Amino acid sequence: MTFETGNSEAALLTPEEMGRADKLTIESGVPGIVLMERAGQAVARAVGERVATGDKVLFLCGPGNNGGDGFIAARCLAAAGYAVRIFVLKDPAELKGDALEAFERLGPVASNQCGKAIEGDDIADDFISSLGSSDLVIDALFGAGLDRPLAGTVLKLVELVNQSGVPVLAVDLPSGVSGASGLILGGAIKSCATVTFFRAKPGHLLLPGRELCGETKVADIGILAQTLEEISPDTFRNSPELWLGSWPRPETSAHKYSRGHAVVFGGPMSSTGAARLSAGAALRAGAGLVTLASPPDAMMVNACHLTAVMLRKVSDTGSITGFLTDERLNALLIGPGFGVGATTRTVVEALLAANRAIVLDADALTSFSEDPDALFGMIRSSPGPVLLTPHEGEFSKLFPDIAGDKLQRARLAAERSGAILVLKGPDSVIAAPDGRAAINRNAPPWLATAGSGDVLAGIAVGLLAQGVPGFEAGCQAVWLHGEAGLESGPGLTAEDLAPALKSVIRGVVDKSSVGHR
Numbered sequence: 001m002t003f004e005t006g007n008s009e010a011a012l013l014t015p016e017e018m019g020r021a022d023k024l025t026i027e028s029g030v031p032g033i034v035l036m037e038r039a040g041q042a043v044a045r046a047v048g049e050r051v052a053t054g055d056k057v058l059f060l061c062g063p064g065n066n067g068g069d070g071f072i073a074a075r076c077l078a079a080a081g082y083a084v085r086i087f088v089l090k091d092p093a094e095l096k097g098d099a100l101e102a103f104e105r106l107g108p109v110a111s112n113q114c115g116k117a118i119e120g121d122d123i124a125d126d127f128i129s130s131l132g133s134s135d136l137v138i139d140a141l142f143g144a145g146l147d148r149p150l151a152g153t154v155l156k157l158v159e160l161v162n163q164s165g166v167p168v169l170a171v172d173l174p175s176g177v178s179g180a181s182g183l184i185l186g187g188a189i190k191s192c193a194t195v196t197f198f199r200a201k202p203g204h205l206l207l208p209g210r211e212l213c214g215e216t217k218v219a220d221i222g223i224l225a226q227t228l229e230e231i232s233p234d235t236f237r238n239s240p241e242l243w244l245g246s247w248p249r250p251e252t253s254a255h256k257y258s259r260g261h262a263v264v265f266g267g268p269m270s271s272t273g274a275a276r277l278s279a280g281a282a283l284r285a286g287a288g289l290v291t292l293a294s295p296p297d298a299m300m301v302n303a304c305h306l307t308a309v310m311l312r313k314v315s316d317t318g319s320i321t322g323f324l325t326d327e328r329l330n331a332l333l334i335g336p337g338f339g340v341g342a343t344t345r346t347v348v349e350a351l352l353a354a355n356r357a358i359v360l361d362a363d364a365l366t367s368f369s370e371d372p373d374a375l376f377g378m379i380r381s382s383p384g385p386v387l388l389t390p391h392e393g394e395f396s397k398l399f400p401d402i403a404g405d406k407l408q409r410a411r412l413a414a415e416r417s418g419a420i421l422v423l424k425g426p427d428s429v430i431a432a433p434d435g436r437a438a439i440n441r442n443a444p445p446w447l448a449t450a451g452s453g454d455v456l457a458g459i460a461v462g463l464l465a466q467g468v469p470g471f472e473a474g475c476q477a478v479w480l481h482g483e484a485g486l487e488s489g490p491g492l493t494a495e496d497l498a499p500a501l502k503s504v505i506r507g508v509v510d511k512s513s514v515g516h517r
C-alpha cells in the first residue's frame, strides 16, 4: 500500500505496531527515556488543563513503561505545585529500564510522596485513604503492555477507583482496555480523559473501550510520520483525511450522465418507503441520475412521492436484465424493502452477473441466510465493487461461525465474501478483502431509527455511481451518514438525513478544494 499523508494522519496503530514505532524511533537515535519524558510531560499538560495548582493528584503506576510515563508526569506536576501522591502497584525495586530511570528522576518526590498500592494480597490502607481525598487520579497502570485479564487484587483496585467517583485521566489507554480491540480484559478503569501518543489505537474507537476513554487526546512525542512507511498500518480512523483524495469532484464541464446513474430496486406496494429513502439519498450524495426500479403494483405509490428520482417499471428478472442493457446504469442497490426469498436471490444473481458496482443491503442479505456461500461465489465472479452493509443481526446470519472482536470479524468477513464489508453499529467498521479497515466514530445514537440504514445504503450507491472505489465509498457513506445524523440532531427521522447531507457535503467539498485550486 502506498502511504500518503492522509493515510498517515488517519492511521491507527495496534499496541504491537506502536511498540515497533517506539523501537524504530529509539534505533534512529532518540533514547526511550526521551520519548517517555515527552509522553509524561504531555500527560502533565493534560492534567494542568483539568485541575489547579495545589489540587491533589493521585498517581497509580504499574510495573512497565506506562507507569514510567506516570512517574515523569508526577515529577513535572510536583514541581509545578500540585499535591502529588504516587502509588506503585507493587514494589518499586522491581522496576526496570526506562521506567526505573523515570522513577529515579522523581528524586526526593519518590521518598516523600510514594507508596505501594498493594501490600501482599491487600489494597494498602494508605491508598484507600488518599483516593477518597483526591481531585484527580492518573491511571498509569497498564497501557500497550496489557497482556492478560485484570484479576485478583489488581481488579479490586480498579473497581475501587471506579467506585470512588474521583475523575480519572488515563495514560495511553484506560487500564484493562485492549488497545487492539477495545475489549475489556477482566475489568477496566473508566476515565474521563485519555492521553495517548503518536497515533490513536483501535481500542480508542471501538466499543466498549471507547466509552471508557472519555475525551481522547493524541500527543506528539516526536515520533516521525515516516516511521509509518515501515510499519504500513492497515487500520484507520474513518475521517476525511483517509478518503478526501477519492472524493468525487465533478469537472466544470460535468453533466448529469457524467456523474453516474444509480438504480435502486424497490419492493412491492406495501413496502416502498425504504427504497425511496435510498434513492433520495443516492441523489443527494451526488449521483447525476437515480432511477427507482419498481414492481408494477408499486408504481403509482412511488410516482406520487417522487420528483427528481426517476421511476421505471420492472416486473420480473427478464425485464430487469433488459433494463440493465443500458450501460450508463453503473451502480445498483438492492435490499431495502425488497422482500426476502427466492425471487430476491434470483434478482441478486442477475444484478451481480451484470458487472456493475453493487450495494447489497437488508433483504438482499437475509435472503442468503441459508446459503451464504452461494452469494459469496457470485460476488467473487463479479468484477465490480460489491458492498455488503449488514447490521449485527444480518452479519451473524451470513457469517455464523466468524467470531472475535468487531475489527477482526469485519476483516474475516470481507476476506471470505470478497466484498467490502460495512459492519454497522455505533462503531461501524468498513473492511476490504485486501485487509484495509476503517473504524467510524461520528455516529450519534439517534441514528438508530427506522430507515436510517436505507439512507446509508443509498448514499453508498450514489458514491459508487460517481466512480468512488468500493472501500472509499463505504467509508465516505458511513462518515456522511454519521455527520448527517449529528447535523439533524436528536429527534431525527430517516427523512431528515438526505436534506442534512447538503451542508455536510458542502463542508467536505470546501475541504477537498483546498489545494486543488
Ligand SMILES: NC(=O)C1=CN([C@@H]2O[C@H](COP(=O)(O)OP(=O)(O)OC[C@H]3O[C@@H](n4cnc5c(N)ncnc54)[C@H](O)[C@@H]3O)[C@@H](O)[C@H]2O)[C@@H](O)CC1
Binding pocket: 019, 022, 023, 032, 033, 035, 036, 039, 062, 063, 064, 065, 066, 067, 068, 069, 098, 141, 142, 143, 144, 145, 146, 147, 148, 149, 150, 151, 154, 171, 172, 173, 197, 221
Ligand atoms: N519507549 C517506549 O516504548 C515508550 C512507551 N510508552 C509507554 O509505555 C507503555 C507500554 O509499556 P510496556 O510495554 O512496558 O507495558 P505496560 O506498562 O503497559 O505494561 C506491562 C507490564 O504490565 C504487566 N501486566 C500486563 N497485563 C497485566 C495484568 N492484567 N495484570 C497485572 N500485570 C499486568 C506486564 O507483566 C508488564 O510488567 C505505553 O502504553 C506507553 O504508556 C511511552 O512512554 C512512550 C515511549
Ligand SMILES: [K+]
Binding pocket: 066, 139, 140, 141, 142, 143, 170, 171, 172, 173, 174, 175
Ligand atoms: K493506563
